[in-house]
Amino acid sequence: MSTDVLDNPTATPVPVKAPAPSPPGPGAHDAEVFSFWPRHNAAIYSALEGKHTHIEASDDPLEARMILNLGPQHPATHGVLRVVCRLDGETIEANLLDIGYLHRGVEKLAEGKTYHEFLPYTDRTDYLQPYANNVAWCLAVEKVAGIEVPERALWLRTMLCELARLQAHLLWIGTMVMDAGALSVFLWTFKYREELYTIMDEVAGARFTVSHSRVGGLASDVTPAAMGMIRRFCDDFVVQLADWKKLLNRNRIWIDRNVGIGVVTKEQALVQGFTGPNLRGSGIPHDIRIFEPYLKYDAVDFDVPMRTEGDSLARYFVRVEEMEESVKIIRQCLEKVPEGPIRNDNAKAALPSKDEVYYSMEGMIHDFLQTDVGVAPPAGAESYHAIEGAKGEIGIYIVADGTGSPWRIKMNSPSFKNLQGLEFLMDGAMVADTVVLIGSIDPVMGDADK
């Protein structure tokens, strides 16, 4: 690092620590050769060496101790997760997770964007359920700015959020079963994920990064054709899901691979900060849809699946049952969604409709102001809004400074919290189970790394 950079008066440098005398981990002999972040790796290995765990270290007569690096480029880590394990034979004595390989600093980026401009970035945080992230962002902005959303938009958002949950869970079940060694389920679930993409394409005009929700409502109405597609999807999907359950629920290999693996007790789950299905798999019925009802979740009838075993299999059952509940919610939404406007009619709160923009001067001016400045919550306003995504609580905390862009946002990402729990869960596990455990926790690195 050059000294002129460290002399920069505006930034506060970290006090330089003395370099570790001899990094105990692999790659130590390469110390003279250029390596990218030598202090980073030295810090991980020394932290791993000193990590206090509940696993008792034994003598090492067979010289079975070693340090294993799994990832960041490894298909079973679901992205760019790096697991550094200290092994004793096949047991993981202690492990540390190294995340941040997908860190893009979206929170910082938001500070330079208007509330509307930031919306497409939320597609890319948890990219397995973009719609839920859009809604989480819009609800957070609507809360801090006090903007009302019309009924129809609330119902449609509820329905599309549940489709997003199916999207995420379908990818999870496919990859999870593939991690455990079976390929066929992956192919089947991806067929239905593909159908969901087609539906999203019809609804939003984009298959993957939908960006369909807007502050104050939705970008466009959901057409009757799309409603028909969703209805047909539900009918097909419940039949398929029943088939998958027939294959997996009593499958001896699948159960042997998962039962009793990665057990988290009720108390541990709370204390370690698990969220979402991982919390509910350990016997805590905590679901933001019930805890703080948002959108129309207080007007639909659904159950929150819960298991008390706390192992990998319990988390599997919770997610599969959640998919059934999602279909139930989607069907109720299809029944109950009222006719009406899809966006707030207040020109200071939401984008005007294209008809207004093209055919009236006021509409044009409002469109310009909304695009340029957008909503401006008063200075000093701050609020936190959370929704229940497929992975858990997606919370967004916004501090407003009275301009069109936030002063500071903080995303409370479920994968970040679940990965922290994974670190706890993997101490004492077997190496062969790591892949199943990562799958059962269901992290998305785009979400955890922000």
Next chain:
Amino acid sequence: MSELPDQTTPRNSAIAPQLDPAEQTQTLRFLYSPRTALAGELDRPNPHAKKTTFQPEVVAALQSRFGESVLLVTLYAGEHTVYLTRDVIVDACTFLRDEHGFDYLGDLATVDRFTEDDRFEILYNLVSVVGKKRLRLKVRVDEDDAVLPTIIGVFPAANWHEREAWDMMGIRFEGHPDLRRVFMPEDFAYFPARKDFPTLGIPGSLPLPPRVSDGPVQLDPYPAAHGEKPQD
């Protein structure tokens, strides 16, 4: 929301200056300049307010237990925020966990206010899963003394959150067993979420791979932006 009682707690003018009703016409002003709240705007019922975040009983209990250490209580969008002094934060968390059932750490966030005094804010979002309660605690610290006691002893889930606060904002937590950076590599010398960190990054702050396999290491992430031609 109609179920919420009248929000009568007065807001502190230092946090959100309000205009008096005579100046309410300012809505028509051009919005490039920051907008201050209209009179009554901050206390208006919020369509997205939740029952869980409105906790006058818990706030009163905190005030009677910690007295002077509760600096301020604010309410916006039906959310109570309790400002505490730094020295009681661990006790307050323990008190809330043991006496009021706040058994889950929802989130830990940091804000850079970019002010002379009390530059950084640290927020604790505590949740009572059974009691259906959510409360935000806030602590403010100065830039030259951005140190807090860790709450890992009360909520072990604070581990990574505190590491994130250190990594992004440079706030140290005393007693944290493993305060490493969580997103950025350990070799990185800055705190990117601070307001004075440039969005384009600091040239040379992270080494990049050589442009050719045996070429020199590229120290400037944005050579073109700084007037250099990229090496081939």
